[in-house]
Amino acid sequence: MSHRDTVSGGAAAIGAALYGLATSAVRRLPRDMSLTSAATLATLDRTGPRRITDLAAIEGVTQPAMTALVRVMEESGLVERQGDASDKRVTLVCLTEAGASYVRARRQAGVHAFERLIGELTGDEVETLAAALPALKHLAELESRDREGPKQ
Secondary structure (H helix, E strand, O other), rough: OHHHHHHHHHHHHHHHHHHHHHHHHHHOOOOOOHHHHHHHHHHHHOOOOOOOOOOOHHHHHHHHHHHHHHHHHHHOOEEEEEEEEEEEEEEEEOOHHHHHHHHHHHHHHHHHHHHHHHOOOOHHHHHHHHHHHHHHHHHHHHHHHHHHOOOO
């Protein structure tokens, strides 16, 4: 087996493990809102105000579906619409303080869930994960950049 085959096989195994972990994490999240709504709030938290068309593309839904979703989140006080100072024809969707607080609480709940699981690992396993942090953070940056496209 060549070095390239070994690397490719390792990448597949790592990809499968990360995918399984991410899938399990999503299943454990509270079901107080749809995954698309939660993902949209998280996108706004990470990237700042966005156009509805941008949010629809990022989250993989149609523009009319995102418009309806934003309307519901607006009625719930999680987002608000504001004019774009650079182009008066454009409306941007922005997180409210309640929306930002929701994102922080949901993220913290996820962190605590993983902390509990990591607490069950051996010291060597924790050290191995800690050593992998730079690579994991870089993977997250690459995924985010690919999914979200250019920032407004």
